[in-house]
Every structure is written in structure tokens, then in C-alpha cells.
Amino acid sequence: MDVLVAILGFLVNEIFSKPYYLVGLMTAIGLIALRKPISQIIGGTLKATMGFLILVVGAVTVIQALDPLGKLILGATGIRGVVPTNEAIVALAQQEYGQLTATLMFLGFLASLVIARLTNLRYVFLTGHHIFYMATMLAVILVTAGLTGIWAILIGAILLGTIMVVMPAFAQPWMRAVTGGEKIAMGHFGSLGYIAGGVAGQLVARLAGGKTKSTEEIEFPSGLRFLREPMIGTAVAMLIIYLIFAIWYAARVGPAEAVKGVGLPEGTTLASYLMAQVLNALNFGVGVAVILLGVRTIIGEVVPAFAGIAERIVPGALPALDCPVSFPYAPNAVLIGFLASVVGGLVSLGLIALIQPVLALALILPGMVPHFFTGGTAGVFGNATGGRWGAVLGGFVNGVMITFLPAFLLQVLGSLGFANTTFGDADFAWYGIVIGNVARLGGVAGAVGVLIVAALLIAFASWFQSRYVERGWVPGQGFVGQTASGE
């Protein structure tokens, strides 16, 4: 008996409460369920565990690089500044919320399969990193609202499972306009921005009388294509942001005071103060790159196991895939949407600064990774329904959304709302704001409240699915410039 208690105690204290082993353990269960060979089970388990540990290493670098940026922006403007980057905030959150995140990721996936099986929402969300990020956000929000233990696990899993099947359903009509009816769905938590992009395209098409040309008929300057590499895009943007605020701060309070403000030793010259910020900007990119390696290693083991399980529980369901699957349908629209999204973000940043005296929101600076991927996809959606101007307006609308929404999301993230980074994509923000504010009712009311939100979403999505998706509605159909060819 004592041995049993000791073993149980060991499992609880040394395995279940350590997120990295928990991720490994869950991966092992998935691989065993699929009857994979023993060598693959051991290898996959170790890789998932080490992937999590790599992520934690990257988090340290990101924190060190972001801390001075917070001081620079606050010192220069008197307002808190935030650069939304999913990878950074997710890695920062694991220290405290890793255990709940790992549990939610797996149970939430199972919950999504159960909902897909029981309703007409037959989608399997296969974008592993977004499942992981959404699990992180829900863990943070539920714990911040006071839910803990088994209730946080159960409710979190249901909330995660819900958003994983309703968003692909809502985006599906526009996704069809993009792909020309391929058997894939959008599985990415920027979907509200893509739907908005598609609707913006429809508006453009209506205003132009259906006569706008597709983005793919334009010769696009290839000099801009280097931005296609997220690592370069992030580094360039962060260099600009760090230097602008470093110079602004030094000009406002004087170089000596600015040097002291960011914690550099007294007597540091202006040049080395600026070069220190260059290094910080590059180190931010390095931290994100390390985190990406960690996430890649985790999901590389987890997602194939998920996909195998899904095929058995909901055979024939539509795979909901990562947003770049839409890029081959309109590569020019990706770049146009991205640039328009950044412009939308900058305009919104200006508005936030203007309304600052009324609504004390944090400054949301443009995070290049969210703008590239969600702006690009919104551009593709806008192009599918409204041609090149649809792509421009679609990207712009997305940029406005992913600037204003995160500003409100910060309020429900507890102490993590005070990090200088946050979640970037539209669905994290709107879902987080809704769930966070309902959960804040506290206790039973909060718990029941968020479950009602989930039930309403499933009911609405199910109605939408049978009313629009199953009847084959394709928005923007018949518009002249529409091309949906892959080659």
C-alpha cells in the first residue's frame, strides 16, 4: 500500500504537475492508441517533451529583449506599449499555466471531435500550434477569473473544443470562394478577420458593380518579397520600433536620463544606448525563432497522432487547416493584404493614441507575424470576393481588428496583461474578451455563463452550417475577376 501511495505521489508531483512531461505523456498515449511501433513512441514522447523545454528557453530570451522596450515606450509616450506576438506570449505563459495548457490542449481536441461527431459541424481542426495557443489563452483567462482544478479543466476543454469547430464553419462559405470548392476548411484563429476580409471584398464588388480585377493580374514588385520570411520581417519591424522609441525617449528626457531609464550603466554614450536597442530587437527575433523551434518540435509529434485519432472518431470530416493553405490561390493578394493590414494597424494605433485620454488603452504596435499571416489571408479572402480592392480593404479591416481587439483582451489576462506582448490574431482576441468578461462574473455564475456562451456558439454555427454551408452558398459569386486556380 505504501509503495502504491509513493508511486502515486511521484506521478502527481514529478510527472503530472510538470507540463513538459505531461505533453510527452499525452503524446505517448496518442501514439500508443494508434499502435505505432515502440521506437516511434519513445522518440515522439521525448521530442514532444524536449520541444516544450526548448520553448521555455526561448521565453527567457524574449523576456530579456522585451523588458527594455516596455521602458522605452512608457518613457517616451507615458503610455504602455504592446507588440502582439503569439509565440512570445504563449512561451511567457507556460511558466505559470503550462500544466493546465497541456491538459486543455489534449482534452480540448477530444472535445472538438465529440462535438463534430454529435453535430453537423464536421470539421477537424489540425493546426496544432493554434490549438496550443488557444489552450494557453483559455488557461490564463479561466485561472484569472478564479476557476481552478477539475472545473478549469472540464470547462476549458469544452470552450476549446467549441471554438475549434465553430470557426471553420463560419469561415467556410468564404473559404469556398477562395479555393473554388476544394474539400478543405480554414483552421486558423484569425478567422473573424478573414470573414471580415471576405465581406469587405463583397462590399467592394457591389460598389464597383462586380468589375474589379483580381490581384493575380498585377505584376507585383519583387523587391518586397523578402518580407515573406517572417524572421526578417519581424527583425526589421522590431528594429524600427526599438529605435523610434529609443530616440523619442532620449529626445524627451535627455540621453543621460534615458540611459538610466533602461537600466544601462551611467556614462553610457548615446551611440551604445542605441546599439543596445538594436541588439534587443535582434534578440527578440532570436527568442521567437527558438520558441518556434520548440513549438514545431511539439506539434510535429502531436498533430499526426491527433489526425490519426480524428480519422477514427469522425471519419470523413473536413480538415480545417492552417491559413497559408489559402496562399497558393492568390500569392499577390497575400502581400497586398499584409501591407494593407499594417497600414490598418498603424491608423488604429494613431486612433488609440488619440482616444487615450478617454479610454486608457495600451498602445498596440504592429506585430509583423500576425499582420503577415492574418493580413495576408484576409487579402486572399478579400480578393476572392472583390478583386484587388477587395484585397486592400480586406487586409486593412483585418489590421484594424487585430489592433483594437488585443487592446481590450489585455484586461482579462490578469498579470499577463502587463507583459509587453500579447495574442495577435482576431479570434484569440474576440473569444478571449467574451469568455474573459463572462467568466469574471465569478464562481458558479461565471462557469455556467461561459458554458452558455459555448452552447449558443454551437447552436448558431450549426444553424449557419445547415442554412448556408450545406446549401452551397458562395459569397461574391459571379464577380468578374474571380480566379481560383492553383497553378
Next chain:
Amino acid sequence: MKILAVCGMGLGSGLLLRMQVEKALQRLGMHADVTVADIGVARAMAQTADLIVTTRELAEHLQGVKPKVITISNFVDLEEMVRKLKEALQET
């Protein structure tokens, strides 16, 4: 043999490509080590790879690499993957 599946961040769509390549190889009765890479490190990793699988728009960034680059336009079309892999592997 080593195959590189390349996408922008080396996350979602690269992993989909990897899973499709593995399925296609199984259908062809072949084995290979399939690794996911992001576009930033793909050029360096191409040095030791025998084949690269990616999308058309990213293939432009990989011009001049040593291994053959095949581009996939439909992420879920297994037939396309099998056909293109078969062609490429016969050449090498």
C-alpha cells in the same frame, strides 16, 4: 533519403506537407526522413537534403538550391503529391 517540407513559419502548413509526403511515400512503398523547415532556415538545411517540397510562392525564395524543389498547389490532394514525388524521385 532526406526530404524537406518548407513553409513560412515551419508550423502548420509545413507539417501538413510532411504528413502528406509521408502518406504518399507509404503509397509508393518508399521510406524517407521528412523534416519541416521554415523559409528562413530552408536554404541552409537544403545543403543536406535530397528533395524539397513546398508551395509555388515560396519556391521563388529557394531558387538555386542544390536539391530539386517540387511545388504543391493543393495541400489535401494526395494524388498530386504521389504523382509529383514519383516524377522527382525517378529523376534523381
